[in-house]
Amino acid sequence: MENGGSPRNQWRFKRNDDLTQASAFTVRGVLNMVMEHLNASDPRPVIPLGNGDPSAFPSFRTTPLAEDAVCAAVLSAKFNGYSSTVGILPARRAVAEYLSEGLTHKLSPDDVFLTIGCTQALQTIVTVLARPSANILLPRPGFPYYEATAGFCHLEVRHFNLVPEKDWEVDLAAVEALADENTVAMVIINPGNPCGNVFKYEHLKKVAETARKLGILVIADEVYSHLTFGGSPFVPMGVFGSIVPVVTVGSISKRWIVPGWRIGWLVTNDPDGILMKQGIVDSIKGYLNITSDPATFIQGALPQILENTPSDFFLKILNTLRESVGIFCDKIKEIPCITCPSKPEGSMFVMMKLNLSLLEDIKDDLDFCCKLATEESVIILPVRLGFLGIVKVLFYQWCSANMLIFASANLTREKLVSLQGSRRIQGLAPSIICY
Numbered sequence: 001m002e003n004g005g006s007p008r009n010q011w012r013f014k015r016n017d018d019l020t021q022a023s024a025f026t027v028r029g030v031l032n033m034v035m036e037h038l039n040a041s042d043p044r045p046v047i048p049l050g051n052g053d054p055s056a057f058p059s060f061r062t063t064p065l066a067e068d069a070v071c072a073a074v075l076s077a078k079f080n081g082y083s084s085t086v087g088i089l090p091a092r093r094a095v096a097e098y099l100s101e102g103l104t105h106k107l108s109p110d111d112v113f114l115t116i117g118c119t120q121a122l123q124t125i126v127t128v129l130a131r132p133s134a135n136i137l138l139p140r141p142g143f144p145y146y147e148a149t150a151g152f153c154h155l156e157v158r159h160f161n162l163v164p165e166k167d168w169e170v171d172l173a174a175v176e177a178l179a180d181e182n183t184v185a186m187v188i189i190n191p192g193n194p195c196g197n198v199f200k201y202e203h204l205k206k207v208a209e210t211a212r213k214l215g216i217l218v219i220a221d222e223v224y225s226h227l228t229f230g231g232s233p234f235v236p237m238g239v240f241g242s243i244v245p246v247v248t249v250g251s252i253s254k255r256w257i258v259p260g261w262r263i264g265w266l267v268t269n270d271p272d273g274i275l276m277k278q279g280i281v282d283s284i285k286g287y288l289n290i291t292s293d294p295a296t297f298i299q300g301a302l303p304q305i306l307e308n309t310p311s312d313f314f315l316k317i318l319n320t321l322r323e324s325v326g327i328f329c330d331k332i333k334e335i336p337c338i339t340c341p342s343k344p345e346g347s348m349f350v351m352m353k354l355n356l357s358l359l360e361d362i363k364d365d366l367d368f369c370c371k372l373a374t375e376e377s378v379i380i381l382p383v384r385l386g387f388l389g390i391v392k393v394l395f396y397q398w399c400s401a402n403m404l405i406f407a408s409a410n411l412t413r414e415k416l417v418s419l420q421g422s423r424r425i426q427g428l429a430p431s432i433i434c435y
């Protein structure tokens with residue numbers, strides 16, 4: 001090769017197509033796609049109802065106790081070093097105590113692995129389970145990060161539906177029909193994203209019994225744990241750990257409204273030690289050995305945050321969510337082309353169903369979201385986002401919006417535009433949100 005010229009043949013590096021494909025399936029990937037349709041010359045503020053992060057709104061600042069705990073951890077100079085692979089002991093002990101509430105089999109710090117948000121926890125368990133020819137059962141609608149991670153690890157994904165007519169319960173008959181001898185796990189998200197549902201005790205027990213019958217692990221994504229504001233209380237899946245091994249993933253991102261702090265956990269609820277016997281615990285440690293750890297000072301602050309947050313901080317958020325859901329469900333009745341078949345009871349999201357026959361020049365959910373972004377600067381998400389590119393799409397008429405951000409936009413008196421204000425659907429009904 002001449003100095004500064006081209007290499008002799010050609011450059012030998014190129015993009016990783018697996019990565020490009022996996023990232024298109026994430027919330028961020030679809031969010032970016034919808035946001036590309038925003039009209040830059042629209043002077044109105046963008047109403048970002050697409051993701052689960054209300055922290056940008058001053059009314060959703062975390063508790064001062066958490067902020068003080070982080071500052072104290074930094075100033076103590078005790079947490080400047082690397083942490084151990086699984087996380088520092090006081091933080092694991094605090095998580096074990098926090099998650100033991102309501103469990104008959106109490107957790108020990110050895111059951112807890114600290115992770116960089118719930119994201120790394122789910123990445124860890126999905127990667128650990130990905131052996132050649134294995135498959136995993138994922139909920140539809142669900143959280144597309146699971147599809148992305150499984151796809152990247154070459155773990156086959158099979159979808160079972162959540163049933164809208166049954167408060168988004170798992171279609172357990174479908175789970176049984178989908179599973180075979182290569183199925184390793186099923187995922188449930190409770191409280192649900194994007195459906196806003198909360199599974200009842202009896203249903204969770206049936207999930208556990210079905211998984212036991214199939215010989216598979218239950219991965220319980222409880223990142224929205226305790227964010228319930230309807231009739232059904234939050235029941236941790238760990239309650240059923242003696243029926244089937246449960247891996248619970250979670251974080252402080254949502255309940256404390258600090259998704260940027262990046263601290264979460266992977267916890268094994270397994271009184272019979274099945275995960276240990278099957279080598280899963282060793283594999284979890286192995287994966288964490290080759291990845292990075294959550295910042296040590298956040299781990300240092302965790303006991304104080306989990307143990308001493310005043311209950312009125314949580315109550316205020318739940319009240320706001322309850323109020324916001326009420327307003328939303330009332331207003332949406334005024335719009336014939338959008339319905340909200342089940343009132344959300346948990347998480348931060350609400351599902352809306354589009355009546356495409358009443359919408360002019362709207363092909364499907366993605367088209368609706370993109371045009372809403374262009375015309376009204378409102379960002380909501382198409383629900384089939386985990387399945388873009390799959391021809392037969394069941395949920396192509398559904399969109400989801402974040403209720404907490406809706407509430408915070410209201411509380412901060414930001415100008416809220418109407419969700420149905422799109423030129424195409426004007427005239428069908430008055431604005432659904434007009435403050």
Ligand SMILES: Cc1ncc(COP(=O)(O)O)c(C=O)c1O
Nearest residue numbers: 052117118119143193223251253
């Ligand atoms: C269902 C679900 N699981 C996991 C996560 C990731 O959580 P974290 O921000 O703690 O990584 C999210 C974030 O929105 C989520 O909705």
